[in-house]
Amino acid sequence: METLTTRAAKDLRTRLAIQEAAIALCLDQGFAATSTRAIADRAGVSERTLFRTFGTKAAIFWYDAFLSRVVRALAPDPDPVAALVEAVRTAISTITPEQWALELGRRAVIIGEPDLIATGTQELNTGATQIAAILTPPLASPARAFDLLLFARFAVAGFGVVPVHADTTPGEWGAELEKVVHKAAHGALERS
Missing domain, CATH: 1.10.357 (Tetracycline Repressor; domain 2)
Structure with a gap:
């Protein structure tokens, strides 16, 4: 069984923050009406970090x-x-x-x-x-x-x-x- 490194733990926290923000916004506004900028802002990360982490808005939900x-x-x-x-x-x-x-x-x-x-x-x-x-x-x-x-x-x-x-x-x-x-x-x- 593998344990998380400090870097992996930070990456996981970033992923989860983005995912939590995206889920909350999409449940409230709908997927199409939710922008990646709004997701990034709510997660406390840059839009660039969002795309570096997931690649696409859809991929946020498939992590x-x-x-x-x-x-x-x-x-x-x-x-x-x-x-x-x-x-x-x-x-x-x-x-x-x-x-x-x-x-x-x-x-x-x-x-x-x-x-x-x-x-x-x-x-x-x-x-x-x-x-x-x-x-x-x-x-x-x-x-x-x-x-x-x-x-x-x-x-x-x-x-x-x-x-x-x-x-x-x-x-x-x-x-x-x-x-x-x-x-x-x-x-x-x-x-x-």
Whole structure:
């Protein structure tokens, strides 16, 4: 498991400040009516920092702090399903009420903006690629590496579609995410 360096912690704080500002403004004004200048001002950063951090306004909503915590908690293991379930449990156990509110807000903005849904593929692919890289043994065959990448992509895509409502608790969400990991490994239509 990786720990955050001082620089990484500062970068994470900047990301979260921008994301909090963007979510609040977009929930209040709508995505299209919210400017990057307004987001940067509310976050206390320059617009240049906003773009250096995220690249686009849409990318702000696709930075998934939870998925980043899963990646940081993930350790190589001969059993990739058990490893990913354990990483999900670890990430869920660290969610603060503020982070949970941010996750709910992020999802509310994405669901309310169909154009945002289409732009998320690259960000999700990055998370899945990181997961697969950790789970793939150094001497894995190309076929095994492919299977692990496919498993990671299925799991990450599944994480994104688990329903979350205002009354959903992180623990309930985590239990559903664990089911997704098993379905990603064994098939969505198989009995679990």
